[in-house]
Amino acid sequence: MKVAGLDIGSRTIALVEMDDGTVSFSEVVDTTFDPLEQCRRLLKDRDFDLLVATGYGRHLAQANFAHQVITEIKAFALGCHHIFPECRTILDIGGQDTKAISVSPDGRVVDFQMNDRCAAGTGKFLEVMASALGLSLQEMGEVAMGAEGEVKISSMCTVFAESEVTGLIARGTPRPLIARGLHEAICDRAASLLKRVGVARELVFAGGVARNPCMRHLLEERLGMPLLIPENPQIVGALGAALSARDSD
Amino acid sequence: MSDYREMWEELGLDLQAHDGLLEVLPPLYQETILSQENRPEGMGYFDFVFSEIHGLRVKELVEHRAQGGVVVGTFCTYVPEELVIAAGGICVGLCAGAQVAEEAAEQYLPRNLCSLIKSSLGFKLAKVCPYIESCDLLVGETTCDGKKKYYEILGEFQPVHVMELPQRKDEVDRALWRSEVRRLARRLEELTGKRIESEPLREAIKVVNEKRRALLRLAELRKSDPPVISGRDALLINQIAFYDDPKRLAEKVNALCDELVERREKGIFIGGSHRPRVLLSGCPMAIPNWKLPAIIENSGALVAMDEMCTGIRYFRHLVSEEATDLDGMLDAIADRYLRIDCAVFTPNRERLEHIKELVRDYSIDAVVYYALQFCDPYTVEAFRVRQELEKDGIPFLYLETDYSAEDVGQLTTRVQALIEMLETKSGSS
Ligand code: SF4
Ligand code: SF4
Numbered sequence: 001m002k003v004a005g006l007d008i009g010s011r012t013i014a015l016v017e018m019d020d021g022t023v024s025f026s027e028v029v030d031t032t033f034d035p036l037e038q039c040r041r042l043l044k045d046r047d048f049d050l051l052v053a054t055g056y057g058r059h060l061a062q063a064n065f066a067h068q069v070i071t072e073i074k075a076f077a078l079g080c081h082h083i084f085p086e087c088r089t090i091l092d093i094g095g096q097d098t099k100a101i102s103v104s105p106d107g108r109v110v111d112f113q114m115n116d117r118c119a120a121g122t123g124k125f126l127e128v129m130a131s132a133l134g135l136s137l138q139e140m141g142e143v144a145m146g147a148e149g150e151v152k153i154s155s156m157c158t159v160f161a162e163s164e165v166t167g168l169i170a171r172g173t174p175r176p177l178i179a180r181g182l183h184e185a186i187c188d189r190a191a192s193l194l195k196r197v198g199v200a201r202e203l204v205f206a207g208g209v210a211r212n213p214c215m216r217h218l219l220e221e222r223l224g225m226p227l228l229i230p231e232n233p234q235i236v237g238a239l240g241a242a243l244s245a246r247d248s249d
Numbered sequence: 250m251s252d253y254r255e256m257w258e259e260l261g262l263d264l265q266a267h268d269g270l271l272e273v274l275p276p277l278y279q280e281t282i283l284s285q286e287n288r289p290e291g292m293g294y295f296d297f298v299f300s301e302i303h304g305l306r307v308k309e310l311v312e313h314r315a316q317g318g319v320v321v322g323t324f325c326t327y328v329p330e331e332l333v334i335a336a337g338g339i340c341v342g343l344c345a346g347a348q349v350a351e352e353a354a355e356q357y358l359p360r361n362l363c364s365l366i367k368s369s370l371g372f373k374l375a376k377v378c379p380y381i382e383s384c385d386l387l388v389g390e391t392t393c394d395g396k397k398k399y400y401e402i403l404g405e406f407q408p409v410h411v412m413e414l415p416q417r418k419d420e421v422d423r424a425l426w427r428s429e430v431r432r433l434a435r436r437l438e439e440l441t442g443k444r445i446e447s448e449p450l451r452e453a454i455k456v457v458n459e460k461r462r463a464l465l466r467l468a469e470l471r472k473s474d475p476p477v478i479s480g481r482d483a484l485l486i487n488q489i490a491f492y493d494d495p496k497r498l499a500e501k502v503n504a505l506c507d508e509l510v511e512r513r514e515k516g517i518f519i520g521g522s523h524r525p526r527v528l529l530s531g532c533p534m535a536i537p538n539w540k541l542p543a544i545i546e547n548s549g550a551l552v553a554m555d556e557m558c559t560g561i562r563y564f565r566h567l568v569s570e571e572a573t574d575l576d577g578m579l580d581a582i583a584d585r586y587l588r589i590d591c592a593v594f595t596p597n598r599e600r601l602e603h604i605k606e607l608v609r610d611y612s613i614d615a616v617v618y619y620a621l622q623f624c625d626p627y628t629v630e631a632f633r634v635r636q637e638l639e640k641d642g643i644p645f646l647y648l649e650t651d652y653s654a655e656d657v658g659q660l661t662t663r664v665q666a667l668i669e670m671l672e673t674k675s676g677s678s
Contacts (some may be wrong), residue, residue: 056658073666097659108673112666114659 004048005241006066007075008035008057011095011123011208014238015042018246026235036060052245054237056096068248073101073112075240080204081107082243083236084228088200091190091219091227092236093209095123098190102197111197121189123209125158129182132165133175137212144183145214147176153185161185180214187218194223204228206236253304256311260383263376270349270377271303274537281539285479285546286520289512291505292482298489302536306492307379313339314383319440322384324369325392326558326589327414329430329582331568334453334495335445336437341380342491343369343387344559346535348652350375357402363621364652365535366395373406380492381407386440388433390414392593393626410436416594418587430583447575454568454578460495461564463502468561470509471553472611474526475518477509480552481542487559488536525614525671526553528607530634532621533558538652541619541660548665554611556604557619562589565603592626600630601637608643614671615644617664622651644671 002024007014010031017025029038035057043051043065052068053061054075062069072092080087081103090101098115115121130140151173155161161182168178186209194203205227209215220227230236257267278299298306310320319338323330333340348364350371357374358367372378381387389400389411400409412429415422434445467486470477486505490498512518527550529542534557542552555561568585572578590600607613616638620628631647638645646667650656 056662059661071662071666071669073662074669109666109670112663112670114663 001049003050003245005238006053007237008055013038014235016235016238016242018242028234050245052241054241070244072237075237077101077103077109078243079236079240083230084204086202087204089203091205092207094207098122100193100197113193113196121186128158132162140179141212141214143176144179147180150180151177153181183214187222191222202228206233260379266375267377281543289508291508294501303379310383319385320383322387325390326563327390327586328388331453331457331582332434335450336441343381344535345369345372346538361623362395363624366399426587427583430579450578456495458567460499463499464564466506475523476551477513479519523551525550528554528613528616530556531619532624532627544661544664548668550668554607592630618647620649622649
C-alpha cells in the first residue's frame with residue numbers, strides 16, 4: 001500500500017511517501033504565496049491510497065485533495081517517535097510557532113503548549129533579528145556560537161526587540177554579543193514552554209531552528225541533557241502524517 | 250428591516266456605520282448558527298429575535314419609553330435586574346462582542362485593555378448600538394480595574410451609576426453590598442419619580458427567577474449524551490436572555506425544553522459529532538462572539554456547558570422568595586448576587602469547586618479556558634483552575650484571544666490537537 005504525508009507549513013511544504021511501511025520518497029519545497037499550486041506540483045504524477053495532510057495549510061489541502069488531516073502536534077509526535085522511539089518530549093521551533101509536546105512511550109500526545117499568537121521566540125523572530133544585524137540566518141548562528149559573552153535582550157516582542165537591537169548597534173555593541181543575547185532569549189522562551197509540559201528524556205529538537213548549532217548548544221546547556229536531532233528536521237511533520245495514513249488502515 | 254430607519258435615526262445612530270454592522274451579522278449567523286444540522290424547531294424563536302436584534306426589540310424599548318417607562322443598561326451580571334423591573338423599567342445587557350471602532354476607542358483607552366471594554370466604548374463612539382442609545386441610565390460596577398475606570402469615561406457621554414462591588418465575601422462586604430443594592434434602588438426611584446414598592450418587587454423577583462429556572466432546565470438537558478442541543482445554540486439563548494423580555498424568554502425556553510425532552514425520548518439528537526464533551530470556562534462571550542464555540546464544535550467536539558457569565562454563572566442562583574417585607578427582599582436580592590463567583594473576588598474557591606462539579610455532572614472530557622487578552626482576573630485565575638483540574642487528571646487547554654479573527658488558525662490547531670489527544674486517550678485513533 002502506498003500512502004503519503006504532506007506538511008504544509010508557513011515556510012516550506014514537505015511530502016513523504018511510504019510504500020508498505022517504509023519511506024520511499026521525500027521532498028521539501030518553499031511554500032511561496034501559492035501553497036496550493038506548490039502542493040499540486042509536488043503531487044503531480046503521484047498516486048496514493050491515502051494522503052494525510054498536516055500543518056497550517058491542512059484544511060486547504062483537505063478541501064482539495066487530502067483524504068484526512070491531523071494537526072502538526074500529532075504529526076510531530078508520530079514522526080519524532082518513529083525516528084527516536086525513546087522520545088518523550090519534543091521541542092519544535094518552526095517559522096511561525098514554537099511547540100513543546102510531551103509524548104507517551106507509545107508515541108501519543110500527552111500534553112502540549114504553543115507560543116502565543118505573536119512571533120516571539122520563533123524562527124521568524126530570528127530572521128527579523130538577523131536582518132537587523134545585517135547577517136544571514138546562518139551567519140548569525142555562527143557568530144553567536146563564537147561569541148565571548150552576551151548582552152541581555154529584554155524584549156521578546158519582535159517589534160520591540162528589533163528596535164532594541166538597532167539601539168545596541170548604535171551604541172557600538174559588538175554584533176556577536178547581540179546575536180548571542182538573541183539566542184539566549186529564545187532559549188529562555190523555549191525552556192519555559194518545555195517546563196510547562198515537563199521535560200523528560202529523551203528530548204527531540206525538531207523544526208527549522210534545530211539546524212542552528214548555537215541554539216542546540218544553548219538548549220543542551222540550559223536543560224542539562226543532550227538533544228536528539230532528526231537528520232532532516234523539516235520532514236518530521238510530513239513523516240508523521242504519512243505514518244498516520246499508514247496506521248489508519 | 251428598512252422600516253426601522255426612522256427609529257434608528259431618532260435614536261441618534263450613525264445610519265451608514267450601522268448599515269455596515271448589520272451587513273456582517275447575517276452571513277456570520279448563517280455560517281455559525283443556521284448551518285448546524287438537525288436543530289430543534291424551538292430555536293426558531295431565537296433565530297427570529299436575533300434577526301430582529303436592532304429592530305423589534307428596540308421598538309419595544311422605544312414604545313416602553315413613550316409610555317413613560319425607563320430603560321436601564323448594564324455591563325455585568327452583578328447588577329440586580331429585579332430592581333429595574335420593580336421600578337417599572339426594562340433592563341438590557343450591553344456587553345459588546347464584536348470589534349467596532351477600535352481606533353476611536355483607543356483615543357480614550359489604552360491599547361492593552363480587554364476587547365469587551367474597548368468594543369463597548371467603540372459601539373458608543375461609532376453610534377451603532379440602539380440599546381445603549383435607548384438607555385435612560387447605565388449601571389456600572391466596580392469589578393475589574395479596566396471597567397471601573399472606563400465608567401468614568403463613559404459618564405462623559407451618558408449618566409452612569411456605579412455600584413461598589415466588594416471583592417471579598419465577609420460580613421463587612423455583605424453589609425456594603427446590601428447598602429449598595431439600596432443605593433441603586435434609590436437612584437432608580439429618583440429616575441422614575443416613583444417608589445419601589447414591595448408588591449412589584451416580589452413580582453419582579455418571581456419573574457427573574459422564572460427566567461433562571463427555565464435556563465436551568467435547559468442547562469439540565471445539556472447533560473444528555475448524545476446531546477439534544479449544541480453549545481452554540483445554548484450560548485445564543487443565554488446571550489439573548491440579556492436583552493429579551495424576561496417573561497417571554499422563559500416561556501420560549503420552556504417550550505424549547507419540552508421539545509428537547511420529546512426529541513430525546515424519540516431518540517432524535519443534534520447532528521455532527523458528539524464527543525468529546527468540553528466545558529468552556531472563563532470570560533463572557535457577548536453577541537456575536539461565537540468564535541471559540543464555533544471552532545470547538547466545527548472540530549467535532551461539543552460544548553456541553555459554559556462556566557461563564559454568558560453561561561451558567563448568569564442563572565445558577567435564585568433569589569430566595571421567602572422574604573415578606575421590602576427590606577427582607579432587598580437583602581435576599583443582595584445575597585443572591587453576592588454568591589456569583591466572578592474572578593474579581595478573592596479568594597474565589599467557589600469557582601474552583603463549581604468547575605469541578607460541572608466536570609462531574611456534565612461528563613466533561615476536557616476544560617477549555619477562554620481568557621480575553623489583558624483580562625487580569627481571568628488570566629491570573631487560570632493558574633488555579635489548571636492546578637485544581639490537573640489534580641483530577643482533567644485535560645485543560647488555556648486559550649487567550651480577543652475579538653479579531655486573525656488567530657482562528659492557531660486556535661483551531663490547539664483545539665484540534667486537544668481533540669486528537671482525547672481521542673487517542675479513549676482508545677480510538
Ligand atoms: S465576568 Fe465578572 S465582571 Fe464580567 S460580567 Fe461576569 S461577573 Fe461581571
Ligand atoms: S473580561 Fe476581564 S478585563 Fe474585561 S471587563 Fe470582564 S473582568 Fe474586566
